[in-house]
Amino acid sequence: MRTAYRVETVRAAEAELMAKLPDGALMRRAAAGLAAACAGMLGGAYGARVVLLVGSGDNGGDALYAGARLARRGAGVSAVLLGSRAHEAGLAALRGAGGRVADDPVGAVERADLVVDGITGIGGRGGLRPDAAEVVRAARGSGAVLVAVDLPSGVDADTGEVAGEAVRADATVTFGAYKPGLLIDPAREHAGALRLVDIGLALPPVPDVEALQxxxxxxxxxxxxxxxxxxxxxxxxxxxxxxxxxxxxxxxxxxxxxxxxxxxxxxxxxxxxxxxxxxxxxxxxxxxxxxxxxxxxxxxxxxxxxxxxxxxxxxxxxxxxxxxxxxxxxxxxxxxxxxxxxxxxxxxxxxxxxxxxxxxxxxxxxxxxxxxxxxxxxxxxxxxxxxxxxxxxxxxxxxxxxxxxxxxxxxxxxxxxxxxxxxxxxxxxxxxxxxxxxxxxxxxxxxxxxxxxxxxxxxxxxxxxxxxxxx
Ligand SMILES: NC(=O)C1=CN([C@@H]2O[C@H](COP(=O)(O)OP(=O)(O)OC[C@H]3O[C@@H](n4cnc5c(N)ncnc54)[C@H](O)[C@@H]3O)[C@@H](O)[C@H]2O)[C@@H](O)CC1
Ligand SMILES: Nc1ncnc2c1ncn2[C@@H]1O[C@H](COP(=O)(O)OP(=O)(O)O)[C@@H](O)[C@H]1O
Ligand SMILES: [K+]
CATH class of the missing domain: 3.40.1190.20 (Ribokinase)
Structure with missing residues (x-):
């Protein structure tokens, strides 16, 4: 059975686990899984051009830490900062690994081999804002592989609703549990191939949504x-x-x-x-x-x-x-x-x-x-x-x-x-x-x-x- 859990349940399980782990450990687990999935899709990170689309929350943090890992393996990584702020420790990690902030976002995604969508995850509300939508459209048109972090930004995690513009990913790397929106249209169509990264969450036995296998x-x-x-x-x-x-x-x-x-x-x-x-x-x-x-x-x-x-x-x-x-x-x-x-x-x-x-x-x-x-x-x-x-x-x-x-x-x-x-x-x-x-x-x-x-x-x-x- 494939199971999916609502955001409220995922957040409660995350909080329970985070209380037992050192600060930032969960995000590092998520980022490690994300970086490995990206490297797999690129057929190796060395020499690849990777662009991170970074929103102001922890979804952006995941992208930044994963970007740092890819940079350490020889990828050229740049970050497009789309929020009013960016995850500070994640940005420092990226810079420490040789990554940088892009000064020409549209140009960067047009030259990319892989674009990582870390704009919003389970904390997102409504569709993409205009600045993000513009870069996402350029990414879609560039031929780069587009990988969504946790969820394609702009879709509703709990319901699968898509109100406004949203990322259309080739693949989505999701953490801890599938979210209902990843299995239900119209959002499902935006998610592409799904990959679940186990971060050790303990979830209740009865899910909100399930799919027979x-x-x-x-x-x-x-x-x-x-x-x-x-x-x-x-x-x-x-x-x-x-x-x-x-x-x-x-x-x-x-x-x-x-x-x-x-x-x-x-x-x-x-x-x-x-x-x-x-x-x-x-x-x-x-x-x-x-x-x-x-x-x-x-x-x-x-x-x-x-x-x-x-x-x-x-x-x-x-x-x-x-x-x-x-x-x-x-x-x-x-x-x-x-x-x-x-x-x-x-x-x-x-x-x-x-x-x-x-x-x-x-x-x-x-x-x-x-x-x-x-x-x-x-x-x-x-x-x-x-x-x-x-x-x-x-x-x-x-x-x-x-x-x-x-x-x-x-x-x-x-x-x-x-x-x-x-x-x-x-x-x-x-x-x-x-x-x-x-x-x-x-x-x-x-x-x-x-x-x-x-x-x-x-x-x-x-x-x-x-x-x-x-x-
Ligand atoms: N909580 C945890 O322990 C973990 C969280 N993880 C990541 O953290 C994410 C959740 O992080 P957050 O709660 O910070 O939320 P998100 O990063 O998903 O989004 C919230 C941020 O985006 C902004 N925002 C909301 N809607 C927007 C829109 N339409 N356009 C642009 N910006 C918008 C908000 O102002 C807020 O700053 C998960 O999806 C996952 O990627 C993972 O690192 C695993 C561990
Ligand atoms: N876009 C779609 N993608 C996948 N399956 C679809 C789509 N649209 C309809 N279907 C499926 O096709 C079938 C059509 O059933 P229905 O609408 O009752 O048509 P009819 O009355 O002509 O038999 C249903 O099983 C439905 O789930
Ligand atoms: K995302």
Whole structure:
């Protein structure tokens, strides 16, 4: 599991550790890790031209001490001082090692091999100020490798929000713990490759945000055993499709068939289309309550204007509500259910549920997903460039897989079928949602390999994604 902690928690752990260590020891640890990472990216420090962008806080201090180390190894290091003051001991260390303060900041970054962004870290507020923004733009245009210290300056560490201009780094070297913003867009896009330097912090067991890795998903996935039969493996019911959108039913069933349930019941008017593609589906044209027993329902993809989720929400099994099922969804109807509910909105659907604008959800997705989970008393999977899964309590899960090629019509239908199938197979709601998103993103990467994919390609790549995860 990759874990991330909010600034408040990181600062408390730092304070506890600092009290036990000599003055400046923690910063020297951080700087040593940073210098080693920079030297690695340069393929050796000797003869390299390194420019440090230095803000007025300890983030600048890290950059200055790391610069001193690189200078001692033969790099030409200069510092661009962007704050009202600079970390005094760090600046003295740099000067003592032969580094200097740049008198022409833009010229210096234009000639640099590597630029170190030490403008702001976890103490930063808002976007870059104009003087910093100008030098950062020159650095971006120079072809130098841009390495952010702890965080790309200008992004919000706790939320991933980017209000104004921010550094776009090739890599970020972060200290002690990942911060949520490093894993969540839009900030994640600014961070580049992530590297964590252990500085010995003792962090609480429960993080604020976490991201599943292969081994976590492998442990969650259902695997049939000798005495399994199709009913014991779980039956998932899919209520989807309409005369206008029969394809959504086919796609949701395609995901459900590859999600680990032993059987898929399809309920709705698109039975012929579903059977043509998936003859193994149990098809029913009447109301869901008459379709036979299921262990979980998926409702919503391609329903169009046909009545919403009420019938299914009254059932006593887990329900996943997607797409058209989310329209006008009543929080009290969801809250009062005896079984768990999973909602899978994209940003537009989440915005409609919250009564806000789509852009607002996209820029503050962590807050939006938490708010929806609280309001509905449900597990919420918010889709998009960073897919998040939140339940009423516990860490928010960030999905680390996926590709922007997934932004294609119908891929969400595959996901809802898949996650619903995992629910029917017995996974807890946040596990079904997050393992589903993980496999879905992995399948999309496999199917795409840098080229456009259709939603059905993603469904077909799901078995290969399972095999990847299970090793
Ligand atoms: N506390 C510790 O023990 C350690 C801290 N470390 C470093 O210290 C950093 C935190 O240091 P600080 O708390 O001094 O805070 P930062 O250095 O992150 O930033 C605060 C400073 O930046 C200024 N500032 C805030 N927003 C700005 C903006 N938008 N544009 C320009 N300037 C802005 C503030 O006026 C303040 O002087 C961490 O991110 C990490 O890099 C590391 O050395 C590891 C140890
Ligand atoms: N920019 C993006 N980067 C990565 N994944 C994305 C991006 N945009 C959308 N996705 C993913 O694509 C899928 C689209 O689902 P959805 O919006 O419901 O579309 P549809 O209703 O057409 O199926 C989701 O899994 C979502 O997370
Ligand atoms: K920084």
């Amino acid at each position: 292969h081994e976590d998903v492998a442990r969650l996935l259902p695997v049939p055993v000798g005495e399994s039969d199709k009913y014991r493996r779980g039956v998932v019911g899919v209520v989807a499709g309409s005369a206008r959108y029969p394809g959504a039913a086919v796609l949701a069933v395609s995901g459900a068939l590859r999600g680990g349930a032993g059987a898929v019941r399809y309920v709705g008017p698109a039975g012929d289309a579903v059977l043509a593609r998936h003859p193994e589906t149990l098809v029913h044209a009447g109301p869901p309550a008459k379709a036979g027993r299921v262990q979980a329902w998926v409702i919503g993809p391609g329903l169009g204007d046909t009545p919403g989720a009420d019938d299914v929400l009254e059932s006593d099994v887990p329900v996943l509500v997607d797409a058209d099922g989310l329209r006008n969804l009543d929080p009290s109807a969801v809250r009062s259910r005896p079984a768990p509910t999973v909602l899978t909105p994209h940003a537009g659907e989440a915005a409609a549920l919250l009564g806000t604008a789509r852009e607002d959800v996209e820029s503050r997705r962590l807050e939006a997903v938490r708010e929806l989970a609280g309001r509905y008393g449900a597990t919420v999977l918010l889709k998009g460039s960073t897919t998040l899964v939140a339940s009423a309590d516990g860490p928010v899960r960030v999905n680390p897989t996926g590709t922007p090629w997934l932004a294609t019509a119908g891929s969400g239908d595959v996901l809802s079928g898949l996650a619903g199938s995992l629910l029917a197979a017995g996974l807890a709601p946040r596990d079904a949602a997050s393992a589903g998103a993980y496999l879905h993103g992995l399948a999309a990467r496999r199917a795409s390999r840098g080229a456009p994919v259709a939603a059905y390609d993603v469904a077909e790549a799901l078995p290969a994604a399972w095999r990847d995860v299970r090793g």
